[in-house]
Amino acid sequence: MAHAKGIGLVRILVLLLALLGPASVLAESPRVIRIGAVYPLTGNIASTGLDCRRGAELAVDIINGKYDLDLPLARGEGLPNLGGAKIELVFADTRGEPKNGIAEVERLVSQEKVVAIIGAYQSSVTKTASQATERLKIPYVCSDSSSPTLTQSGYRYFFRASPHDALFARDQFNFLKDMEKKGQKVQTIAALYENTEFGSNVGKEVVKLAQEYGYKLVENISYAANATDVTSEVGRLVRANPDVLMHASYITDAILFTKTFKEMGFKPKAIMTFAGYIEPAYLPAVKSDGNGIVVRSTFALDLAKAKPIVARVNELFKKKYGTDMSENAARSFTAPFVLADAINRAKTTEPEAVVKAIQETSFGPEQVIYPWQGLKFDPQTHQNVYARGILVQIQKQQYVTVWPFDSAAADVIWPLPAWGSR
Amino acid sequence: MSGQLVQQLVNGLLIGCVYSLIAIGLTLIWGVMNIVNFAHGDFLMLGMFVSFWLYTLYGIDPIFAIPVCALLLFVLGLLVYRYAVSRVMRGPMLAQLVVTFGVAIFLANAAVLLWTPDFRVIDRPLLSGTFALGSVQVSVPKLVASVGSVLVSGALLLFLERTRTGKAILATEMNRDSALLMGINTDRVNALSFGIGSALVGIAGAFLSMYYYIYPQVGGTFGTLSFAIVALGGFGSISGAFVAGILVGLVQTLGGYFFDPAYKYAIVFLLYLLTVWIRPQGLLGW
Numbered sequence: 001m002a003h004a005k006g007i008g009l010v011r012i013l014v015l016l017l018a019l020l021g022p023a024s025v026l027a028e029s030p031r032v033i034r035i036g037a038v039y040p041l042t043g044n045i046a047s048t049g050l051d052c053r054r055g056a057e058l059a060v061d062i063i064n065g066k067y068d069l070d071l072p073l074a075r076g077e078g079l080p081n082l083g084g085a086k087i088e089l090v091f092a093d094t095r096g097e098p099k100n101g102i103a104e105v106e107r108l109v110s111q112e113k114v115v116a117i118i119g120a121y122q123s124s125v126t127k128t129a130s131q132a133t134e135r136l137k138i139p140y141v142c143s144d145s146s147s148p149t150l151t152q153s154g155y156r157y158f159f160r161a162s163p164h165d166a167l168f169a170r171d172q173f174n175f176l177k178d179m180e181k182k183g184q185k186v187q188t189i190a191a192l193y194e195n196t197e198f199g200s201n202v203g204k205e206v207v208k209l210a211q212e213y214g215y216k217l218v219e220n221i222s223y224a225a226n227a228t229d230v231t232s233e234v235g236r237l238v239r240a241n242p243d244v245l246m247h248a249s250y251i252t253d254a255i256l257f258t259k260t261f262k263e264m265g266f267k268p269k270a271i272m273t274f275a276g277y278i279e280p281a282y283l284p285a286v287k288s289d290g291n292g293i294v295v296r297s298t299f300a301l302d303l304a305k306a307k308p309i310v311a312r313v314n315e316l317f318k319k320k321y322g323t324d325m326s327e328n329a330a331r332s333f334t335a336p337f338v339l340a341d342a343i344n345r346a347k348t349t350e351p352e353a354v355v356k357a358i359q360e361t362s363f364g365p366e367q368v369i370y371p372w373q374g375l376k377f378d379p380q381t382h383q384n385v386y387a388r389g390i391l392v393q394i395q396k397q398q399y400v401t402v403w404p405f406d407s408a409a410a411d412v413i414w415p416l417p418a419w420g421s422r
Numbered sequence: 423m424s425g426q427l428v429q430q431l432v433n434g435l436l437i438g439c440v441y442s443l444i445a446i447g448l449t450l451i452w453g454v455m456n457i458v459n460f461a462h463g464d465f466l467m468l469g470m471f472v473s474f475w476l477y478t479l480y481g482i483d484p485i486f487a488i489p490v491c492a493l494l495l496f497v498l499g500l501l502v503y504r505y506a507v508s509r510v511m512r513g514p515m516l517a518q519l520v521v522t523f524g525v526a527i528f529l530a531n532a533a534v535l536l537w538t539p540d541f542r543v544i545d546r547p548l549l550s551g552t553f554a555l556g557s558v559q560v561s562v563p564k565l566v567a568s569v570g571s572v573l574v575s576g577a578l579l580l581f582l583e584r585t586r587t588g589k590a591i592l593a594t595e596m597n598r599d600s601a602l603l604m605g606i607n608t609d610r611v612n613a614l615s616f617g618i619g620s621a622l623v624g625i626a627g628a629f630l631s632m633y634y635y636i637y638p639q640v641g642g643t644f645g646t647l648s649f650a651i652v653a654l655g656g657f658g659s660i661s662g663a664f665v666a667g668i669l670v671g672l673v674q675t676l677g678g679y680f681f682d683p684a685y686k687y688a689i690v691f692l693l694y695l696l697t698v699w700i701r702p703q704g705l706l707g708w
Binding site (some may be wrong): 045046155195221222223224226227229230231232233235236238239251252254259263264265281284285287323417 | 426430433437539543552634635637643644671676678686694
């Protein structure tokens with residue numbers, strides 16, 4: 001009896017394999033490969049979402065069409081190992097809400113039959129979306145969210161191509177060390193950060209790195225990003241009188257602090273910042289008062305001086321959308337290449353094979369539009385080991401790359417000029 | 423050290439006076455009608471946007487936009503009272519509570535639709551810059567805003583105590599039924615108070631627009647703080663709201679400076695909790 005049952009099982013297995021056989025053959029040579037893209041397309045930061053969407057769309061244009069660029073898969077049409085299959089992006093709107101991160105990923109996978117996910121810009125949304133892909137066992141390549149915790153969960157299906165805030169913070173300190181080599185002494189640092197997930201994580205890094213790099217931390221201030229008045233925060237900064245201020249903010253507080261710095265005459269040698277100061281709304285609001293402030297970034301158009309491909313990609317972008325490529329568009333530009341390249345090498349869209357191929361990704365420096373050594377994922381964290389930031393400084397109300405010095409488009413202005421003469 | 427102490431005292435006073443003006447508008451409406459205007463912060467936002475558009479489209483400086491803001495917000499207050507609030511005044515308590523909440527959500531979303539969620543600032547107001555008073559830096563627009571707020575608050579008190587209409591408002595606030603028996607048209611008084619309360623917050627918006635950024639959600643924190651100020655000062659008490667506003671400004675800046683800026687709002691709300699615990703009617707309520 002038991003024996004007969006065993007044979008029965010084998011029969012069923014054989015039958016199943018026979019059924020699966022043709023299906024997996026089909027999956028191996030689809031004409032269109034669908035990738036889900038989750039972004040905040042409506043809601044408070046809809047303009048950012050649109051930017052991201054454009055970056056990803058241009059990447060897919062380059063993969064599917066013939067372009068004489070060094071980018072992966074640019075020169076051929078589609079994915080050669082899959083008979084020239086084309087990539088198709090299926091967009092979903094998160095409205096910037098974490099709960100939609102899960103819901104939209106589930107919908108994309110179950111109804112739209114996407115084989116992988118990219119997005120979601122806001123770290124909090126990426127967090128929930130990556131929980132969903134982990135459960136559904138679907139590869140997820142993110143190139144636009146910066147919270148360090150995203151690659152600290154040990155997820156199997158989640159990969160990040162872009163730098164995170166802990167790396168950005170280290171960049172800021174490496175910059176200070178480089179400035180010291182130029183004879184600009186820095187001894188004291190003040191940390192200032194908004195108190196949610198993003199800011200407090202940056203704050204922690206800054207405090208840790210200040211010690212590691214041998215700077216004296218003279219003030220450590222966390223504050224509410226929706227504060228109506230920040231004179232007490234700035235008062236403490238004036239009292240502490242640091243050489244360098246490190247500030248992690250969103251957009252509202254970046255504007256309010258800049259105005260209050262000026263009003264109360266706070267003038268360190270340098271103001272080094274994260275996020276808020278590079279939002280498109282910042283400079284129109286503060287105008288020349290922003291001059292001299294240093295912000296972390298991954299991308300700037302003036303990188304073209306050292307990397308001609310930046311200018312060529314920007315040309316394509318401008319032709320398609322009529323505007324220059326922003327940092328947000330540049331960030332989301334990367335993920336489609338990683339996925340397309342991995343699926344091409346895997347010769348299938350089967351998740352485990354794709355994940356394995358993503359793990360083996362190896363882009364050279366010429367295959368990315370950033371000043372990176374390339375793209376390669378850490379086997380443990382799935383973070384791109386080459387990802388690093390650049391520092392841009394606001395000079396004459398423009399963002400100009402000033403560090404790393406070998407990619408710089410202009411010399412850094414140091415120390416900050418007096419408030420009256422910016 | 424002592425220089426910074428005086429600096430923080432000054433900063434606290436400057437922002438506190440503006441808080442007072444915002445809260446007085448709220449407390450007036452509450453006192454007369456027993457209705458919490460949840461849209462108060464959004465009225466503030468509208469005041470700021472009126473000032474911004476007058477500046478951007480017609481080049482009118484915020485300081486001259488004040489009467490326009492006051493008038494437009496007065497009319498808006500009347501309309502909201504007539505077409506939303508007065509309808510539910512006879513309805514269940516819960517409906518009265520949520521009606522202004524609905525107005526708030528409507529206004530904030532309408533603002534996003536009309537003007538996008540972008541941030542605006544009035545880049546070259548007539549009054550700008552700072553001057554030094556010894557070691558203390560004083561911002562000119564903030565000084566003007568707080569002195570202006572005190573003047574407007576004073577004018578309101580004079581109006582309430584010296585004019586027949588003002589006395590009618592005060593009488594209704596004390597006892598609606600008796601006021602009605604004395605021949606006061608309490609419905610008109612309601613409408614008028616709602617209008618005046620809105621005009622006051624409109625004026626506060628014009629003042630703030632001289633130095634603050636403007637966007638559809640800007641009223642949020644101001645609104646929340648003004649609820650605490652009204653409760654702290656005593657619901658319906660004008661002078662209570664005035665004192666409490668300045669108190670909150672001082673506690674916020676000094677608390678942030680001496681303890682930890684992360685807790686400055688926690689300290690404000692702790693003060694509020696302690697006050698209602700010891701004196702449930704608020705500082706100057708009865």
